[in-house]
Amino acid sequence: MEVELNENERWEDLDHVLLRTSPLAGMGFTGEIQGKENLFNTTKILVLGAGGLGCEMLKDLALSGFRDIHVIDLDTIDLSNLNRQFLFQQQDIGKPKAEVASRFIMERVPGCKVTPHHCALETFDQEFYSQFQIVISGLDNIPARRWLNSMLVNIVAIDDDGNPDPKTIIPLIDGGSEGFKGQIRVMIPRFGSCFECQLDAFPPETKFPMCTIRNTPRNPEHCIEYAYAVQWPRDHENVKADGDNPAHIQEIYENALERAKSFNIEGVTYMKTQGMVKNIIPAIASTNAIIAAGCVNEAFKLITQASNYLNNFTIYNGVELYTYTFEYEKKPDCLVCGTSSVKYTGSKDMLLKDFIEFLKSDKNFKLVHPSIRKFREMIYMKNNPDTFANLEKKMGELFENGDELTLTDKAIPSVLRLKVFFN
Amino acid sequence: MLDEKSQRYDRQLRLWGTKGQSSLENARICVINANATSTETLKNLVLPGVGHFTIVDNAKITSRDLGTNFFITSDSIGKPRAEITKDLLLKHNPNVIGEAVVEDPRALINEKIEFFEKFTLIIVSKLERPLLVKLAKKCWDLSIPLISIKSVGFIGYLRIISPEHTVIETKPENPPFDFRINDPFPSLLEHCNSIKMEELDEEYRAHVPYVIILVKAIQDWKQKHDGKLPKTRDEQNEFKKAVYSFKLRNEEYNVDEAFANAYKAWAEYSIPSDTQQIIDDEKCNQMNEKTTPFWVLARAVRDFVKEEGKGYLPLLGTIPDMTADTNSFLALQKVYKDQANREIDIIQKKVVELLEKIGKKPESIEREYIELFCKNVMNLQMFRFGSLAEELDPKKSKISRYDFEMESEGSTATFYLYLQSSEIFNEKYGRYPGENTKEWEKDVPLLKEITLQYSKEFGLPETVVRDAESTEFCRYGNCELHNIAAIIGGITAQESIKLLTSQLPSLDNTFIFNGTQCSGLKLKI
């Protein structure tokens, strides 16, 4: 006998925290039906990434009463995704992640609408992002998250007194995972610290000294790095080594192995080579499940006020099994959300090209390829050869003490203002 | 090129290796009650390729399941929950075998408890306490680890129950070092003496590994100080100065390293406390045919420390990267490795003797295992999780050691008390607090009273029981929120993987996740 689905009974578990209140519920929470209706009928949420975290987030949202979900992902499905990205199966390999994930959720959870976008974040403008009440990110790369963070900070309207308009604030919830560990953060643009304020939370990449790589390798990593960073560019002038191309990995592996043999070093393997070239981060289903559900739980609390939300950072360590929760402070001179303008002090004699290199490498800027204007005047534009002559000029020739420069860069969608001073 | 399975599991093989993977594939897991917390746990074990799972559940699917449990389809209402969840879970990994037992777990525990003997791990979600106690006792006697899990509203709970779990590969973030700088073994001393710093040309001098510089410096120091190590701050500074005097040219970064690591030269050798505890354990004295390889090794190491080792554990035999040219580094590496191998030979001999004494074949413990044990001898860990019976006994429970006075309203530790008292509530009223009732608020004073009684019995101050948490817990009415179920499912899967692969330290013994604060708390009860 077929038994019919009863919609009221279906959400009984959620009803306990939506329609009952307690002194520990969120500020202003009354437990009235409007809260539930708001969640079910008017909330629109955006998920970034349909990978390890994204798949979990979509499932968690659908079972938390969110019914209008959008998801953006540029990737297609690969065999190595299947150990954790559980909305994908063997027959989906090669298909767009956003589309397969959306279809799975809609088939499994009746009444939930998921709209897939198989493209890059940068495809969309401010108008698109403004339609959501919350953005939740399961992205694994820093540049995309920086870009998106800047977008959300800039969406906030500021009134004449300098106060942000609460109606334009779109909270950003960000999850990250690596091995048995991860982190959950809730960022309220203009109120708390933003992703850019928190860039220091990422450890710097490990780099091997070049002389060790060239002259005194001592372990397999040194040999692989030589085959990858020295031999490959020497043998293939115009082809970048591609971590997804097995022939490339094979060649780097063989070169590394040969070098290791000549130095009597053991331990170079194909797997290790691939890991280094592709910069593979170990990933498992369980960690993604924990971090994604932690993020969606925060989204649920933010929207419904059924309980207080996280302020603003939780580190999860599944090796020792502990969590650590703290407030990451807002940086007054943050490039994206800072109120005081960013200052740069340097030498008059520095060449513009070296200044640009500084903007790329300095940990406070980490720009990709900045273009520079002074008021309306173009100083350097990466696509405008007329400006290239300025590269060899000294800073003192181009600018006066206290000049305000505007920088644009693909790392962040907004314009960056920087005041230059000479010492 | 890699085969299909290595590619599928690539991202996890980088964490636990092929050995960990095959342990996972040999596991047989039993899960009781296919609620969301259980199926989320199972999903996270099916994906990485656990060998075999069995779901025991006689419930029929309701509309309510569909709101919390992802492994249920809307057309399956009224069907057996064990069957449907098993089928849907299996779709996520063709390498896994799954089985549904549509039987009342209560009946199995009460009448056919031997059913559970065939499993390597049992996970129980939301089973009433008297049954859990009975099952836990059975598992304890058979040494089958049992994990009890629960999600109630915004609160999640996880408890590992098992007499003992030993881990060799704890994989510490900062691996221990074992250089023996101030008491070098003969071949190390000989190697260091063979390098004459004053005779080396500039290039070679800058590439002498810092360990060698420190061995030389500390030998020199000991000669001048009656064989004593630098003890006081002043002496240590003087020693550091002596180390720095090796530096002739700016480029000698190896001397900078020696300077920065000078403390390793005066640090007295000591056996890490976890390892000491293991080799001092009573189990090392009770060798019999049931003794596990771990304890045979622990005994062999204990004897080594007393005899050949003269107070030292077997040498680790690995050294971290340091400034050096290739040949100097490899030569030093070899000195350590060779010595470690000689000591492993001694350990192996002891292992063979021990095995003979207990009537086992010498090859029942492989060389590979002995090597692994010795390489990790400084970071071994042993867990004795404590029984459920102990936890529930006011005279034996460790809960009174916890300082509840410091806890603020809504804090995580307080919810432990409510998880316990709600079981007593259920035994008394036949339902969990706030469950199946429109007048849920009437349960608040009842729950508060029971929690107060529980606290008194366990020697906790009355002040820990408040209206706020009592109301919050009744508000939950034993409901399952998917997010909390997913978090507990994730943590349970991680802990299961750790237990099954014998890698990484285990949770000892309780973890509470507090979804109102996005934080968790570990308790040893």
Ligand SMILES: [Zn+2]
């Ligand atoms: Zn900021």
